[in-house]
Amino acid sequence: MPAEAAAPANPPIPADAGAPPAPAGVKPLFGVDRTNWQQGLVWAFVIAPMLALVATVPVVWGWGLGWHDVVIAAVFYVVGILGVTVGYHRHFTHKSFKARPWLRVTLAISGSLAIQGSVLAWVADHRRHHAYSDKEGDPHSPWRYGTSPVAVAKGFFWAHIGWLFDRRKSNYERFIPDLLADRAVRRVSKLFGLWVAISLILPAVLGGLITWSWAGAVTGFFWGGLVRMGLLHHVTWSINSICHMVGERPFRSRDRSRNFWPLAILSMGESWHNLHHADPTCARHGVLRGQIDISARVIWLFERLGWAHEVRWPTTQRLTRLRAR
Template sequence: MSVWGRWGNVGGVLVPVIGFVAAIVLLWDEAIAVRELLIMVVLYLLTGFGITVGFHRLLTHRSFEASGGVRVVLAVLGSMAVQGPVINWVADHRKHHAFTDEEGDPHSPHLSRLPGLLGGLSGLWHAHVGWLFTDEGRADRERYAPDLMRDPALRTIDRLFFVWVLLGLALPFALGWLLGGALDAALTALLWGGVVRIFLLHHVTFAINSLCHFLGRRRFRTDDESRNVAWLAPLSFGEAWHHNHHAFPTSAFHGLRWWEIDPGGWLIRALERLGLAWNVRRVAPERQAEKLLVPAAVARDRAEVRGSAGDART
């Protein structure tokens, strides 16, 4: 992929986000103010944690265990992010790991049959959103998520997906009405805390599928094109340490150095301290060092991972 191709792909992801920020600036005190922004941020955090901690780290990779109540709450919050029913999401992601960047991967950006720039653009489009509009490559639930299919609570949450979607829209509407005391305040809160929040979280999540398999840094030996994209990590709750994740898929923590921002990992650590999560999987410093791409960096990285706030333990 040429330099122009890469930057064209990045632009396709960033332009909608830039437009979103511009809309806040231009519409401030007209169609958005502190109330709407707070509602949007709170619901973004709740539904985003539902995806990264619930759908991804708990249910897909079983990187920790939790009580039935915690599993249900996280699964409902993740469903309110409107990224599909929980069992479908888990099955597709497990298939992604089984065939990463090879034929069979539901959303790799590297499988386009078109040449040059056109191939790069079509690949990124497919990885970012295009794969959602086709059944080709989607995972068989019975094959890739049999454990969830046997769970009565998760089957019910999966079946009631559209109820949770409506709840994710009803909550900002109700909060806007309660805090603003008028229909126009409720509708404005619905716009930002519902529609815009869903749009923003969608693009951040989709960027993990696209950008994080396209550009960024690699530290470990893996058989795929996964990358770490540091600037995306805060918005994605730590998911953008995607190369770390592909190197150690069952780790509860995607940020493996002390400075790698990983809010999803922070929440898991908090749940563990409260006794709501246990058997939390961590990656030992020695195991990280063994998988480094550059042997000369082993000594340096051993020192760094030992200082990773106690999360790089056996």
């Protein structure tokens, strides 16, 4: 693998990063702050799934793990994370492909089931991340405090989870004017509370119906709701933290993004993060031999079925130009 290319200390903003240019002095970086109620919900939906993950060992030891719990958790995990990777990320944030209106709405709802924020909030934050990746303005760079051991440890915590508690919200008018103009997407975003309720209650309902017992409903909620959400959260957050600190950099990017292969399957291809930052609008992130990218395969299937079009697949010429030297 080619040697790592050093990232410039203050790199320019990539022109194709997915964030619209901000008119000087017109739209600030941040919008309105979260209310106390919204901040409380953030704490609840971050801490509760983490506690559930910690509790998995004693729960398995004491009560076991049924096949129905595994199936329910796996299905909701796959639906939610593909909603984030294919929908929130590659479609809405970077416009890697265009989708039929019904698929566009479906992807927005599927991403909402991951309980990582509404489609508007998620895309605004991520476009801001690309516009200021690993420099001032990036909402979750692990390098914000410096490069000393203490600073790196502090930065890792910030990038992985600390940034979630920042009350300041990315400015929607600056980063997502296209989505604000989309009535269907705005409606899905406004109903985010409904999708959260479905994401947590439906696994319990299915568990209860499959086992025809209250115990099945409880385990369905625990494994298919809380544990699934906790795992999905930490896999996604690891892209922000680990994939900007550990791994290989075969392509030239203007930040410290890296490829971290152990997360490739669980993240559905998102951990091939270096190519993504080198070419943000590309529909496939895992472009080298052996790099599995399930999200790209899903987009390919959508294209074959006629549900997606104008897919921005990588080209040999562009990849050659982006290779690190």
